[in-house]
Structures are given as structure tokens and as C-alpha cells.
Amino acid sequence: MESVMDFIFFVFSQKQKIMTTINKPKTAKKQSKSRQLTVCMNEQIELCRREKRLGSACCYLRTRDNFIEFLATIGKTDIPMSKLTSEVLAGYQEWILGRGRSRNTLSFHMRNLRSVYHWALKDGRIPLYLQNVNPFEHVFTSTARTCKRAQKSEIMTMLNQLDIANSLKALGKLADRSSFEQMVKDVTFARDTFVFCFCACGLPFIDFIHLTRENIHDGMLSYERQKTGIHIEMEILPPMQRYIDHYATDSPYLFPILTTTNIEESYKQYQKAIRKYNHRLKLLSQMLPFDINLSTYVARHTWATTVYHNNMPESYIKERMGHTSLQTTRTYLKSFESSKIDAVNKRIIGAIIQ
Numbered sequence: 001m002e003s004v005m006d007f008i009f010f011v012f013s014q015k016q017k018i019m020t021t022i023n024k025p026k027t028a029k030k031q032s033k034s035r036q037l038t039v040c041m042n043e044q045i046e047l048c049r050r051e052k053r054l055g056s057a058c059c060y061l062r063t064r065d066n067f068i069e070f071l072a073t074i075g076k077t078d079i080p081m082s083k084l085t086s087e088v089l090a091g092y093q094e095w096i097l098g099r100g101r102s103r104n105t106l107s108f109h110m111r112n113l114r115s116v117y118h119w120a121l122k123d124g125r126i127p128l129y130l131q132n133v134n135p136f137e138h139v140f141t142s143t144a145r146t147c148k149r150a151q152k153s154e155i156m157t158m159l160n161q162l163d164i165a166n167s168l169k170a171l172g173k174l175a176d177r178s179s180f181e182q183m184v185k186d187v188t189f190a191r192d193t194f195v196f197c198f199c200a201c202g203l204p205f206i207d208f209i210h211l212t213r214e215n216i217h218d219g220m221l222s223y224e225r226q227k228t229g230i231h232i233e234m235e236i237l238p239p240m241q242r243y244i245d246h247y248a249t250d251s252p253y254l255f256p257i258l259t260t261t262n263i264e265e266s267y268k269q270y271q272k273a274i275r276k277y278n279h280r281l282k283l284l285s286q287m288l289p290f291d292i293n294l295s296t297y298v299a300r301h302t303w304a305t306t307v308y309h310n311n312m313p314e315s316y317i318k319e320r321m322g323h324t325s326l327q328t329t330r331t332y333l334k335s336f337e338s339s340k341i342d343a344v345n346k347r348i349i350g351a352i353i354q
Helices: 002-023 037-050 054-073 086-098 103-122 154-160 164-170 180-199 205-209 238-246 263-287 298-309 314-321 326-333 336-352
Strands: 220-224 231-235
Touching (some): 037 054, 054 086, 054 103, 180 205, 298 314
8 A cells, every 4th residue: 555655646747747847837948149250240340339449440441341241252251150161261352452552451350350259269159169260360360560650750840941832833733722721721730730739749640639738737748648558748848839839629529520528439539630630731741852752650750760870768658659569660770771871882882892
């Protein structure tokens, strides 16, 4: 009898377990993280925006759109991160270079992709068996040496003395047009910006437009670099003060470019301003009797090489330019040693072989 009761109790308990399992409320299935490349890039873009790193967000956005354009050429709209193989990247590299883009443009996109790839790896978006695989090993991610932008310091003197109105007329700009007066003001401001940045130890354009009255104390200009956050302080020289006084307004900014303190809006204004600035620098280049191409970086490079050839130590140049490492400063300067070597070699060979 006891054994029969035990059997009945066993059957009943098993039935209860089955019913409990059947009636157990279903929990929502845990949503898995997307492993698609464009989704991962979009997440990085959004993260940068939330952290107010708008420059980085812009870089990732450019690379995402560029890579999507490449994928279309091989009949795809997206790929999983695990399929970002060395073969795919080699094809992407060939596609970029085949369109006539520079190796530095190639490196820009590859480094952005590599950054997102490493983030996805750490976040579990890529299978563990690929942890020791480096798909970027055989593509270009370095920085190619380019023709240095620094020009002779005499150009700065000539720019400073340039008659903008007459130079524009010489380029065929019609003085009787209603827009001519505004064009003169715009190009003059571009010239003044360029000279000011040179005087201010190669001040980058993005730092220039963010200067405010609060950056001036007791005849000193003090600010933090937008790119590195490094604090820089320098004496305000007479030419710099003249420009500050000339463009003074009721705005908190020293120069009339930004109209807002909102981070996202000011970044949009910066992007628009730098396009206009580079366009006007091209006009200024045409006004000078040299084969030159002025750009936002020329004033910075020119200042660095000018003071370097006047025996300013590299460490001082690094400090004033706000570089995080001496190697960055040397990248600005190292190719200019070549011109010194060439000059010595020319003199020696000329003395030996007529």
C-alpha cells in the first residue's frame, strides 16, 4: 500500500512540475547587440555626439558614408563586423586609391574603421576566435609625408601690406558690383586672420574662432587648445592687439565668426567658416607673386619653421603649439633639415665641380 501511495505522489509531483513549466510566464528575450558594421559605426557617432566630441563624430560619419559607397560597388549594403577581413579592406584600399585619393585620405578612413573594429571586439560584437586576428595589418594606416606647407616669412610681410581692393580688381572682380565692397571686407578679414594666427605662434583656426575676452589677462592671451586641451599662454604682441581692437564688438568672442555658445551650433558655424576661409585664402594666394597655395595650416607651419631656423629649441616650439609629444613637433620640422643639407651639398659640389 505504501509503495502505491509513493507512486501516486511521484506522478502528482511530476505533473505539477510540468504544469508549472507550462504556465511560467515567458520573459522577454534578451535583445542581442547588433554586429553589423554600419550599426556599430552609428552607435559610435551617437556616442561622440553625446560626449560633445563633434569632430570625431564627423570623422566617423564621413568614413561610414565612404565605406557604404564602397560596399555598393561589390553589391552589398552592409556587412557583419566579423566579415571586415583583410581581403575586404584590401579591396577598400584599392577602391580609394583608384579614385585618385591620397594615402593620407586612405589612412584617415582605415584608422576610423580600426577604431570602431577594436571597440566592437571589446564589446563582444566580434567572435572570440577573431581576437588575435588583425585585418588591418596589410593596409595603410600611417601618415604619408606630404609637401610641407610652410612658406618664406617674407610672404607674411607682403600679405600684411597687400591692397585687397586693387588686388581683387586685378583678378577681374568688378568693382561696380554691389557685392564688391563686402568681398573686400571678407577677404581682408581672411588676410587679417591669417596674419594674426601667424603672430600668435601658429594659432589653429578652430582655436582662433573660440577666443573670447576672458582669454585676455594683463596683456597675455591664455587659452586651452580645442584639440588637445593643453593650456597655452603668450604675450599679446602689438600686431595682435591691433587686430583685436579693430574687430572688437559686443560679442563675447574676439572675432566676428561664432554667434552662439551652444556646442553643436558653434561646430556647424566653424565648419561653414573654415570652408569660406580656405576659399578666400585661395584668392589671397592668387594676389601674391609666388607659386603658393595658402591654407589654414600654412600660417602654423610657417611660424614653426621660421622660429626653428632662428634657433628656437624644439621643446619651446612644442609647448607653444600645444603638441602632446615632441614627435608631433618634429613632424612639422624634420623635412626642412633637407633644405639645409641641399644648400651645403650644392655649395660643396659647386666648389669641386664647375
